[in-house]
Amino acid sequence: MTEARMLSGRRKKQFWGSLHLVLILAAIFVMLIPIIWIAMAAFKTHVDVYQLKLQFTPTLENFKIVFDAPYFLGHKLMNSTIVAFVTVLFAIPIATCAAYSFSRFRLRGETMMLVMILATQFVPAVVIVLPFFVMFRDLGILDTRLGLILVNLAIVMPFAIWMIKGFIDGIPIDTEEAALVDGSTRIQVIRNIVLPMAAPGLVTAGIFCFIIAWNEFLFALILTSKDAVTLPIGLALFKAEEGDLWNLLAAAGIIIMVPMFVLALIIQKHFVQGMTMGAVR
Amino acid sequence: MRDRHLKYVLVLPAILVVFATAVWPLFESLRLSFYFGKLSRPNFPQDFIGLENYTWAFLEEPAFWNSVWVTASYTFYTVVLTTLCALGLALLLAPGGKLRRGVQMLLIIPFAMSPALIGVSFRFMFNPEFGLFDAFFGFVFPPLADISWLSDPTLAFWVCIMADVWGWIPFLTLVLIGGLASIPRDTIEAAQVDGASGWRVLKDVTLPQLAPVLAVVIILKSIFSLKTFDQVYMLTNGGPGTATQTLSHYVYFNGLKYSNIGYSAAVAWLMVIPMIFLTYAYAKFVFRKREA
Numbered sequence: 001m002t003e004a005r006m007l008s009g010r011r012k013k014q015f016w017g018s019l020h021l022v023l024i025l026a027a028i029f030v031m032l033i034p035i036i037w038i039a040m041a042a043f044k045t046h047v048d049v050y051q052l053k054l055q056f057t058p059t060l061e062n063f064k065i066v067f068d069a070p071y072f073l074g075h076k077l078m079n080s081t082i083v084a085f086v087t088v089l090f091a092i093p094i095a096t097c098a099a100y101s102f103s104r105f106r107l108r109g110e111t112m113m114l115v116m117i118l119a120t121q122f123v124p125a126v127v128i129v130l131p132f133f134v135m136f137r138d139l140g141i142l143d144t145r146l147g148l149i150l151v152n153l154a155i156v157m158p159f160a161i162w163m164i165k166g167f168i169d170g171i172p173i174d175t176e177e178a179a180l181v182d183g184s185t186r187i188q189v190i191r192n193i194v195l196p197m198a199a200p201g202l203v204t205a206g207i208f209c210f211i212i213a214w215n216e217f218l219f220a221l222i223l224t225s226k227d228a229v230t231l232p233i234g235l236a237l238f239k240a241e242e243g244d245l246w247n248l249l250a251a252a253g254i255i256i257m258v259p260m261f262v263l264a265l266i267i268q269k270h271f272v273q274g275m276t277m278g279a280v281r
Numbered sequence: 282m283r284d285r286h287l288k289y290v291l292v293l294p295a296i297l298v299v300f301a302t303a304v305w306p307l308f309e310s311l312r313l314s315f316y317f318g319k320l321s322r323p324n325f326p327q328d329f330i331g332l333e334n335y336t337w338a339f340l341e342e343p344a345f346w347n348s349v350w351v352t353a354s355y356t357f358y359t360v361v362l363t364t365l366c367a368l369g370l371a372l373l374l375a376p377g378g379k380l381r382r383g384v385q386m387l388l389i390i391p392f393a394m395s396p397a398l399i400g401v402s403f404r405f406m407f408n409p410e411f412g413l414f415d416a417f418f419g420f421v422f423p424p425l426a427d428i429s430w431l432s433d434p435t436l437a438f439w440v441c442i443m444a445d446v447w448g449w450i451p452f453l454t455l456v457l458i459g460g461l462a463s464i465p466r467d468t469i470e471a472a473q474v475d476g477a478s479g480w481r482v483l484k485d486v487t488l489p490q491l492a493p494v495l496a497v498v499i500i501l502k503s504i505f506s507l508k509t510f511d512q513v514y515m516l517t518n519g520g521p522g523t524a525t526q527t528l529s530h531y532v533y534f535n536g537l538k539y540s541n542i543g544y545s546a547a548v549a550w551l552m553v554i555p556m557i558f559l560t561y562a563y564a565k566f567v568f569r570k571r572e573a
Contacts, residue, residue, distance in 0.1 A: 024373050024380055031391055031451065034402040037413050041405070050411045098295030105288040111568065113296060118567065119560045120303035124508045126532040127549040128302070130542055131309035134320070154302030161295060186287055215395035217511040218529075222537055232397040235515065246405055253398050264393035271389055272455045276497065 035257075041250035049247040062251035073252055076234035083145050083230060084213035087152040088206045095160035096202060100190060102161070103168040104176075121158040125218045128154055133222055143225045151219045156209040163208060163274045167201025168194065204267045208274045211260050231256045307553070314547035320540035334547035345548060347523050348531035351438070355527060356506040359445045363502055364495070366446060367453035372483070374454070375461045385458070388451035396448060400515030403444040407431055434524035437517050441525050444512050449505070453498050460494030461487070493566065500563045507555060528552050 041049050043058040066073040102110065132151050133142070141147040171194065179189050195202075220230045235252055238245040264271060314335070317328045338345045374381050391399075406414045409429035418425045430436045464487060472486045488495075510529035513519065519526035519534070526534070528548065536545030 020373060021380075024384065027370050027373070028384060028387060030447075031387060033413070034399070034406060034447065035391065035394070037406060038398075038402050052411060052413065052416050094294045094298060097291040101288045101291035105284065107288055107292065113292065115560075115564045115568075116304070117295075117299055118564055120299055122504050122556050122560045122563070123303060123307055124529060124532075124549060124552050124556065126510070126529050126536075126545075127310050127553060128306040130313065130532075130536055130546050130549060131306040133537070134313075134542065137320075151302060153298055154306075157295065157298055157302070186284055211393055215393075215397075217395065217397045217514075218533070221514070222533070232395050232511075235397060235401055244404070246408075249401055249405070253401060256398055257394050260393040260395070261390050264389045265386065268386060268389045271392070272452070272459060275452060276456060276501065 038250045038253045038257075041246055042254045044247055044250075046245075046247055049250075062247045063255075066248050066251050066255070071234075071237050071248070073231070073234060073237075073255065076229055076231045077255065079145060079228055080214055080230040080232075083148050083152060083228075084210045086145075086149050087156055087213045088209050090149070091153055091156045091160045091209055092164075092202055092206050095157060095164050095205070096195075096198070098161050099164035099168055100194060103165050104173070117158045117161055120154065125155070129219055129222050132219075136223060142223060143228050145228045147223055148220060148228055148230070151223065152213045152216060155216065155219075156213055159212065159274055160205050160209050163205040163270070164198070164201060166273060167198050167205070170201075171197050204270045205274070207263050207267045208270070211263055214256075214260060310546045311550055313543055314550050316543045318541075318543035320542050330543070334544045335551075337544065338548055338551070344523055344526070345531065348526045348528050351524070351526055352507060352509075352528045355438075355442065355445075355509065355525075356503055358442050359449070359506045359509075360499060360502050362442065362446045363449045363453055364499055367450050367457055367498070368495075370450065370454045371457035371461055372487075374458055385455065388455055390451075391448060392451045392455075394448070396511035397515045399444055399448045400512035403440060403447075403512075404431065404516050407440050431517055432521050434521055437521060438525050441513055441516055444516055445506070445509065448512065449502060453502065456498055457491070457494060460491050464490045497563070497566050500559055500566070504556065504559050504563070507552065507559075 040054075040056075042062055043060070044053070044056050045059050045061065048056045065071070101107065102114065107113070128151065132147075136142045136147045175193055176189050179193055180186070184192070214230075215232065216230075217232045220228075220233045224230065224233065231252070235249060235256075238249045238252065267274075315329060315331055317330045317333070374384055406412045407430040409415055409427075409431075412430075415428075415430065418428075428436065430440055468490070469482055469486055472482045477485070508529055509527050510533065513525055513527055513530055514533075517525045519530045529552070532545045532549045532552070535541045535548065
């Protein structure tokens, strides 16, 4: 009797083991299918894309078309790159100074400042964008990269400060103290000890902020119209009279997502930490 | 410079940037919400009208209440479904093994995808003539073959929810995997040795210990759901009619399309109120961790 029970126990285990595997594979499949579908459409011809074909002759024609007139996706690509890059270039040094101070000193109103920085992340973007729209219109910087960079700082800064603070918290304080005792100034300590040790963290935070700025949609939709249009807004170009031009949309989609996939994989370990700003480890 | 001064100097630029790019616009929006302001006219804003924008939203605008309802139900369903799916997936992946590393890497990928692009790809897949999902459902249930998903108010709403859940499962799963990994193995093993069934172990041992992480995940997802704009804009643009018009989309539409800035600032501020509570709850978790 016991033997039979053991056997059925083993069967049961096998059954759960294979069900487990099947469920995981199904989840992977569901996660990837929209991406694969876009990726396939990007290499299909105009005719193939309107049929549910799995076999087709791949073509690079779509990528050529989106960069040509009248779409000029290259211009949007440049805008996206410049805006995201300059945003990061401003955000990271400013955030690093603040993060060091928050990490190493006790400040008056420290908790209040940190909560405020955290809270700005949760303010709906539509609330922030209305006054900026009025202001930019009066200043004449609507539809400029400069304007977009300014508002992008609003969404990037809280992530940058919290993320970098996390990295600096993880650096042991002993070397710094030893250097201070030996007569180094605080600025020297920051430059010669903290920055080199925090460098990988700064790069990670920079990449994370770059992805956020690159994917930003609402600000760019409202504050740009022609000259400073970024890639996600550029997607709207491919809505034609006769319907959406799916093969071109997909090609533009590839150009938007593939660089971000690469960047996200580089910093994969820190992605979760960045998003939750220290609420979970 | 002495540390005593330096520490404030170091923080100053960041605080100034946060003030200029987030705190100032927040309060400037509040000020605008008390004015009647048509963007098309110069010398904006024009007339102080007190709370009229708010009373107008509450009393005269069914479209406002519609978007409140859409946003509330959207938030409810996306939070519940995303959390459940992510919890399931995290539990599947928790035992580790060869697959897990690979899957964890794959999970990063959808999360780096622009929400606008997620909207586009779902619109593509639900296209009634050549969409992948459409063909799939038509194949499994032939009566569903002729449905045009995005022109039906209820179905369009659920397609939006599917797109949202799809986009957020990876992130929530990664957070929950981290949470599960930090639960001490011995408590679970002790329960198993005592002969508790898998379900009992999950319900009585694993989930209570996962509760703080689950709470963080739910708060964070609620905040992002309440703000939803990008995907819905690209997927349905609020339609058909106003069936999928979230509050963010309503504000965008009134402010920029009808250039009614004062009114849309008032509605935008009504969105800030639930955020204050959620942010407070979130901050409590963050600082509890810091003190521990």
